Amino acid sequence: MASMDPSEALDLIRRERANTGRALTPDPRLMYWPWGLTWLIGFGLSFLRYGPGGRTLVALPEWVPLFGLTALMIAAGLFTGLVGARSGRSVSGPTSRQGIWYGIAWSAGFTGLAVVFGRISEVLPEHLMGLLWGGGMVALVGALYMAGGAIWNERTMFTLGAWISAVNVVGVLLGPGWHALVASLAGGGGMLAAGLIGWMRLR
Numbered sequence: 001m002a003s004m005d006p007s008e009a010l011d012l013i014r015r016e017r018a019n020t021g022r023a024l025t026p027d028p029r030l031m032y033w034p035w036g037l038t039w040l041i042g043f044g045l046s047f048l049r050y051g052p053g054g055r056t057l058v059a060l061p062e063w064v065p066l067f068g069l070t071a072l073m074i075a076a077g078l079f080t081g082l083v084g085a086r087s088g089r090s091v092s093g094p095t096s097r098q099g100i101w102y103g104i105a106w107s108a109g110f111t112g113l114a115v116v117f118g119r120i121s122e123v124l125p126e127h128l129m130g131l132l133w134g135g136g137m138v139a140l141v142g143a144l145y146m147a148g149g150a151i152w153n154e155r156t157m158f159t160l161g162a163w164i165s166a167v168n169v170v171g172v173l174l175g176p177g178w179h180a181l182v183a184s185l186a187g188g189g190g191m192l193a194a195g196l197i198g199w200m201r202l203r
Contacts, residue, residue: 028198036191042069052177
């Protein structure tokens, strides 16, 4: 058997490593697009019902924005959880443990904020209560995406987290009503773009 040139061997190793990475990495569109649509629709409903200055742009029942966002979040969480679990079946060791711990961090973060915000909301006016919940939860998402990008050296995830953090600050400064619009269009749109960019880079 003829010996392989060292440069050809290195190219072969790089190709096989890239192929393995693609096989084990879930399709970014399946991971980001469900959440992008959730934010686009869920926060969009909130903007239409509770617009800037307390205006009602569309006369939706009061329960629709919260119920819609909650239902969409549950559906997106289940879908992306199944996609992630399916792609991670062949992964074990430290990488698998990192993924599990990262998922626990999401659950712990949202649970902690929900408990704190639940107590604080009792003394806040209604328009500020919505801003507290929306701004706080979006801030947590941005920070966790940046942390995930740092853990796995994933540029798209880190950039998305930085983008969400920045647009959240803008939305909070603009105030109630406007925050929901910013989270819907810029936040949800950023996730849709991240899914497309991640898919193109993966290819």
